[in-house]
Amino acid sequence: MKKYFLIGLLSVSLCSLAQESLPLVVQQKNELDQNSWVKNVPFERIYTPEIGNQINHFDIRKDNPLEWMVAPASGGLWLSKDAGITYENIFQNQPTQQIKTFAVHWGKGIIWVATPYGLFTSKDKGNSWFFGGLPEFKTIESVHINPRNTDEVVVAVLGNPFDADEKRGVFKTSDEGKTWQHSLFVGNRAGVSQIIDTPNGQTLFASVWHDESTTWKSIPYGSMSAVYKSEDFGTSWSKVSTDGFLSGNFIGKIGLAAHGDEKVYAVVDNRGSKTRSVATRNLAKITNIHLLERDFEAMNKTDFLNLDDNKLNAFLHAIGQDKKYTAQNLKDMISAEITSPARLMIFLGIRQQEVIGAEVYVTSDGGKTWQKTHSQPLEDVFYQNGNQFGAITVDPNNDKHLFIGAYPLLESLDGGKSWQSKHNVSLDDSFEKIYYRNNTLYATSKKGLAISYTQGKDWIFRNVPQSVSFTKIGYDKHQKSLFLASEQGVFMSKNNIWTKISSQRQLFGSENDIYVGSGNGIFYRYNVEKNTFLRLKSLYTSENKAPLRFGKQTPLLVSQHNSDVLYVGSNKMRFSSDRGQNWRTISEDLTIGSKKGNDIYATISAIAESPLSVGLLYVGSDDGTIHITSNGGTTWQSMYASNSNAFKVNNLVASKHHQKRVFATFSHPDKTNPEPLIFMSEDQGVTWTELRSNLPDGRINIVKEDPKNEQIIYLGTDSGLYVSFNLGESWHSFGSLPATGILDIFINDGTSDILVSTAGYGVFKSSLEVIQPLRVAIVAQDFFPLREKVRVEHSNRWGNTWSDWESPELPITHFEVFASKEMKLQIKIMKGKVTLQSFTYKTSKGFNYIPYDMTISSVGKVMFERVAKRISLETASDGRVYLPKGEYTIVFSVEGGFDEERILEIY
Structure with missing residues (x-):
């Protein structure tokens, strides 16, 4: 890996494509998939609401x-x-x-x-x-x-x-x-x-x-x-x-x-510019169908705040400002008395031009x-x-x-x-x-x-089932509720029942604090137990120097040290110590500066708080800046400011393992450019290390640290889900997911479950339990079973069915092993010296999930009954014999002559 000062680095292209029978990026991705350690990690689909x-x-x-x-x-x-x-x-x-x-x-x-x-x-x-x-x-x-x-x-x-x-x-x-x-x-x-x-x-x-x-x-x-x-x-x-x-x-x-x-x-x-005819203007005034700029001239504050939101939003659409402001934004400005209705358009620096x-x-x-x-x-x-x-x-x-x-x-x-x-x-x-x-x-x-x-x-x-995209995953540990945000709104699953709780499109927080937002700096706090929303106070309050610039995806951060503390980024940082009921500004403009245009730009796009140090914050913008404060916003220091190319900072992650470690990902201002731009700093942003290594093209959407193993990082990009076991020196692709983008990653610290939200294919779940402990000592071995004991709950329905019209239940478990190369295994299930079942398996390099159907061979049944004497094993309705409750030995015989043993417990 190379070390850099981040200043000016991102103006250099990181890769180029070559004309081949297949595009080079596809060849690189195929090679990465074939050599990946995690290509066999199984994922299961989490069925989500059919939102289209x-x-x-x-x-x-x-x-x-x-x-x-x-x-x-x-x-x-x-x-x-x-x-x-x-x-x-x-x-x-x-x-x-x-x-x-x-x-x-x-x-x-x-x-x-x-x-x-x-x-x-x-x-x-x-x-x-x-x-x-x-x-x-x-x-x-x-x-x-x-x-x-x-x-x-x-x-x-x-x-x-x-x-x-x-x-x-x-x-x-x-x-x-x-x-x-x-x-x-x-x-x-x-x-x-x-x-x-x-x-x-x-x-x-x-x-x-x-x-x-x-x-x-x-x-x-x-x-x-x-x-x-x-x-x-x-x-x-x-x-x-x-x-x-x-x-x-x-x-x-x-x-x-x-x-x-x-x-x-x-x-x-x-x-071309349109001037409504006199007849049209008169009709608009009589019927109040359309709002015109001159309608604001005689309005007082109360009149403006009573305007219909739909008509005010239509006015913003008509003048081409709907990407920068909403009706609620304008009302918040007037309510905070930053300006008056008559001077609103001048204050915003825009003019009506239909x-x-x-x-x-x-x-x-x-x-x-x-x-x-x-x-x-x-x-x-x-x-x-x-x-x-x-x-x-x-x-x-x-x-x-x-x-x-x-x-x-x-x-x-x-x-x-x-x-x-x-x-x-x-x-x-x-x-x-x-x-x-x-x-x-x-x-x-x-x-x-x-x-x-x-x-x-x-x-x-007539939609394709489960062809859905969710941009954010949230979880309330107290209420055991899963939340998903999408363009169609925010949805909650409680007791496996999905409910649409909001038409907002943003989701923030986890554990006991859930917030939703519509972008443009408008947020609500959701009480899961009462199923109620409380709108946070206007972010324009106590800010009268200039119009705040809020992005469509305005970032909100709930402090890990005090859940009453919120941070919100516009072009400045706003702070609340009472869950959004009062706000104050804790920074000057942290962007390069506004450019004249009708699209949102020069706004804060990412906020990270160190879980190891109170008051240590990192803030990134969509025009290519990173700032840091170590005292909760009293003073700020610029750690990066782009020059020719304004790369958007789309992720900042402050490490939970090392106080001075921080990760940053960027996206190209040309949104069609797929370069995966990821960097790590070990000195709070003074110097940066590029972590791309063997990553194929694909814009990075999300980066996560492993909560237990400081060497492991997960990445969700437009080309898939990746993991590094050595802090970005090399990457491995999860091969069992659809070949599409990963929009968000959620890791449950307690259970080691991982949820990933895909573009177009919904949400998938897997377990990191055997991945997280990976160490150099394990990788150095040719073969290593990853669990000391495999536990499986017994069921009398194995191989049986209660109805002639129903298929029998067929159990399956997996023996997770790590192999340094392809090799042949013979797996034996033994009780004492009796071999109850035996089968072969060919490993691939990396993590392997060896399936076992819990059955006993006909010879194993005879030998088991002969040794046990008083025990007779019943044959299930599907003609097979399944393991009864008890402890067994799993023997992995590796090609080349050595064995590894582990315990199988049926309880």
């Missing part, structure tokens, strides 16, 4: 609408043959379960899927897979297979959303992915977000999206956004969004839907001419979040019947001239992808795949 999951893509078979495929976010590729009643994962043994989009030729069973590692393809409906090319390509949005020649495939590449990227546009292969041609390139900040085909199979339309966004400012529009057309299945392209189409510098994302070969509808995110938003255009001549379908504006459809949508679909049997998906679901029966809402509008949910066929409307949201047979009036969900 965002859907990245779905495809309905046109000649059989009961059959479809769906790709949940980070959740694999699933095939259903009965309209979503049951599902089969057809991509589960591949290098990743993160699929952005896919294409399927239903007749031939050919599938192409887009992953972070590139394209994979199957010719047999998912039974086998091959790498299809395009490694290192970021954000592949659309894939199409030529129905006349399946060797030809076109791919839409959006590219890096945060930087210039030459690998954007349309790429085409004519030889099943062996070689690729870059057939459309518009600009290094303009990628292709969608490709649609037409009935003739050869005419394609592509939507180009110009996006100049940065980490702190959303600029998802530009002059290069346009519609292109190809008449030779993607070999050549021409721009067709000219005559009558939206022009200028404010063209955002474009969504397309075709009816026939010549008619195409486009829903466009028009980011955009035109959703517009629908149509061409009936293949793109030669276009016209806008509606004369009246489509108000409050996208607000300023049109970059999240672009969903439009047309009825194949009626070219005048359209749907648009956004915050509302809109339907038109006259070709887009007039529209009506089909669903209650919610700013917390939306329609992301929509598809209409055979009088059935399919739609996706963060809750999953929904189907309507009533034109959007009523919905049913």
Whole structure:
């Protein structure tokens, strides 16, 4: 390992990918998996509430609408043959379960899927897979297979959303992915977000999206956004969004839907400034539908605090400030009298600037001419979040019947001239992808795949079971309650019953103190016993120097030394000694500083408190700073400040084993960059040691120390779960989990159980009991059984059943052993000198879990009864004989001539 001062270090790339038959990162991951000591550690799924999951893509078979495929976010590729009643994962043994989009030729069973590692393809409906090319390509949005020649495939590449990227546009292969041609390139900040085909199979339309966004400012529009057309299945392209189409510098994302070969509808995110007409403004004042900045001018404090939160949030959406503030944030500022309603916008440094938003255009001549379908504006459809949508679909049997998906679901029966809402509008949910066929409307949201047979009036969900993601795990030891946080809210399991307790999305604390939050600095304390919430006092209280900046994932820390003490990070540190009823500021701005933009930036992103020293705190920011205080915030010292690249500090962990040890993980400002950045300091942040070693690519989401063994660290990354037994000198991957990201890790200090939350696959559980004691002395041996005694509770139901219709209970236990290499074992179960059962096992290097079914062989039964004389062993209904209660000897005979013995107790 190398030692560094952290200043400026992170501007250096830690690895690069090479063009191989498989991407280098996949080869590295495969090699790590094969050599891992913990690849055999078993995990079991913890069944959690079915909350749904965002859907990245779905495809309905046109000649059989009961059959479809769906790709949940980070959740694999699933095939259903009965309209979503049951599902089969057809991509589960591949290098990743993160699929952005896919294409399927239903007749031939050919599938192409887009992953972070590139394209994979199957010719047999998912039974086998091959790498299809395009490694290192970021954000592949659309894939199409030529129905006349399946060797030809076109791919839409959006590219890096945060930087210039030459690998954007349309790429085409004519030889099943062996070689690729870059057939459309518009600009290094303009990628292709969608490709649609037409009935003739050869005419394609592509939507180009110009996006100049940065980490702190959303600029998802530009002059290069346009519609292109190809008449030779993607070999050549021409721009067709000219005559009558939206022009200028404010063209955002474009969504397309075709009816026939010549008619195409486009829903466009028009980011041009909008001034509401006098009639609209008067109507807004009369009906109080919309809030305007000038409405605040005559308001007093009471009037402002009585404003409807939904309308105030809609106002923030309309002016593009919903990512930085909520209605409650504004009310907290006014309540704390930091400013007045009349001066609020000036105080925040923002001004009202609504955009035109959703517009629908149509061409009936293949793109030669276009016209806008509606004369009246489509108000409050996208607000300023049109970059999240672009969903439009047309009825194949009626070219005048359209749907648009956004915050509302809109339907038109006259070709887009007039529209009506089909669903209650919610700013917390939306329609992301929509598809209409055979009088059935399919739609996706963060809750999953929904189907309507009533034109959007009523919905049913058809989600993949347990395809769920939880961002945080919490546990109340006193009440023995498990908590899980997700985009859909916070859920609690008590007595194995799951209940949704809050719509908030953040979860903090453990043991006896549970807090939830909605981001932006708004928190509640939850009383598990009474099932009640108490909102913490406004964090703006006693802070009137400048607006506080709270991130969407505002960190809150409950002190390990005093549970009444809370710390919250905005751009400054706030402190409470009475569980959030009063606050004071204990630092100046601990970030590099705010940048002008409409996205949240320059906020505190991580807080850690030393469990060994009261008042020793570490604080990290999303623009690349780390500060330390050893006296509870009286004085602060900067330990790291990024220069050219502002890497986000996404984890800080103060060691529970050594007072001066601290771990820090970072994420790249380019969120598509997968470098795993982890460092350790043994001197409170003065110098840092890089711990990446043999870790494969994958952004780090969570780091945990082992509570018992100071040499062990656990990491959850976008590529899986890892453990180091030597403080980061080398890493091992847990191979029995799905190949997806790990969002959180929880370790129960008392039981040594570990819970891990996966991206797209729910929560899994295992035991660290035999892993934690690992020492150099054990590793140095060729073979070592890890338990002195294996205890198993006896059951009279072993091999038996109480009903002819029920399968017998088949017991299984495991003998955990550590092996330094592959070797052959013979395992004997003995009573005295009698061998009751004998079997062989081939170990792999590392931890092995040798299964044993508790049975006695026929010869062992005879020998046992002969020695015991008065004991007769009964045969179970499954025809087997099982061990009775008692103590037995497990003999491990290692190839090469030595034995190890341990005790097996059946009690």
